Amino acid sequence: MDIKELAKNFLPCQECALANMAETVNLPGSAQVAATLQDIFSLLFPGCHGHGPVPHGQCHEHVERLFARIADEIEEQILQVLRYECREKGVDMSVEANAARARTLAEIFMAELPAIHKTLQEDIAAAYEGDPAAISKMEVVMAYPGFRAITVHRIAHTLHSLQVPILPRVMSEIAHSETGIDIHPGATIGEHFFIDHGTGVVVGETTVIGKNVKLYQGVTLGALSFPKDEKTGMLMKGHKRHPNVEDNVVIYAGATILGGDTTIGHDSEIGGNVWLMESIPPFSRVYNQTPSPRIKAMNKKEE
Numbered sequence: 001m002d003i004k005e006l007a008k009n010f011l012p013c014q015e016c017a018l019a020n021m022a023e024t025v026n027l028p029g030s031a032q033v034a035a036t037l038q039d040i041f042s043l044l045f046p047g048c049h050g051h052g053p054v055p056h057g058q059c060h061e062h063v064e065r066l067f068a069r070i071a072d073e074i075e076e077q078i079l080q081v082l083r084y085e086c087r088e089k090g091v092d093m094s095v096e097a098n099a100a101r102a103r104t105l106a107e108i109f110m111a112e113l114p115a116i117h118k119t120l121q122e123d124i125a126a127a128y129e130g131d132p133a134a135i136s137k138m139e140v141v142m143a144y145p146g147f148r149a150i151t152v153h154r155i156a157h158t159l160h161s162l163q164v165p166i167l168p169r170v171m172s173e174i175a176h177s178e179t180g181i182d183i184h185p186g187a188t189i190g191e192h193f194f195i196d197h198g199t200g201v202v203v204g205e206t207t208v209i210g211k212n213v214k215l216y217q218g219v220t221l222g223a224l225s226f227p228k229d230e231k232t233g234m235l236m237k238g239h240k241r242h243p244n245v246e247d248n249v250v251i252y253a254g255a256t257i258l259g260g261d262t263t264i265g266h267d268s269e270i271g272g273n274v275w276l277m278e279s280i281p282p283f284s285r286v287y288n289q290t291p292s293p294r295i296k297a298m299n300k301k302e303e
Helices: 003-008 030-044 056-089 095-130 137-143 145-161 167-179
Strands: 220-222 256-258
Touching (some): 030 056, 030 145, 145 167
């Protein structure tokens, strides 16, 4: 097998429009975005997600250095995705206009980091108070996949709210691959939010979740249907497709709640494996009837 000859005949960069080339597409790579997320984690929780603790006397310097680096990284990545979006949509914007917009969006994002940090303190408290297995808040920060997923979501949602293209979704999918928790950056999630265990949780783009909500593993907050454009046959985008969950709601493992018109009233409980496509009033408890398993004695094997 002639590897060099095979390589000559394999030219995705020339034949495939989806190759990320510096001269054409020029988007930040997913590993680059992941590195920026790691920097943001190190800024929000110094010494918790690196190779070791930060010396006390160097913490302020550590934060200042990271803040400056993240600002530069985010500005450059926003600029790259803005330029890409302009090319894709055929929008004629000057280099200077895109650069100015990227700088403004990066500054707004960086200014939001203290508020994100404050909200995350509520999420930490929700996990610590809501899980009897949690021995400390530091354990939540360093080890809980649900907390990692909501941290990335709050970062990505901020960028999504600023209408930054592509970048928020890349961030959310990085968290998805790391934790098994799939939260679209467009979802709106209130403070004091906790996902227990987490694996298999799906939260759709137009979901709105209130304060003090707890989800268990395998919960789906999804769409009931996908309307299509009558002329093109393509799926219509931007419509409200996912449910609303009001304050103080607990949704147990395996529950599926579908539809943009579906609202879970505040102070309600949704039992495990419930399938729900209609709204329920506040202070409701929804559950399936308890199954009746059959228990049959097995014959002992003869020795």
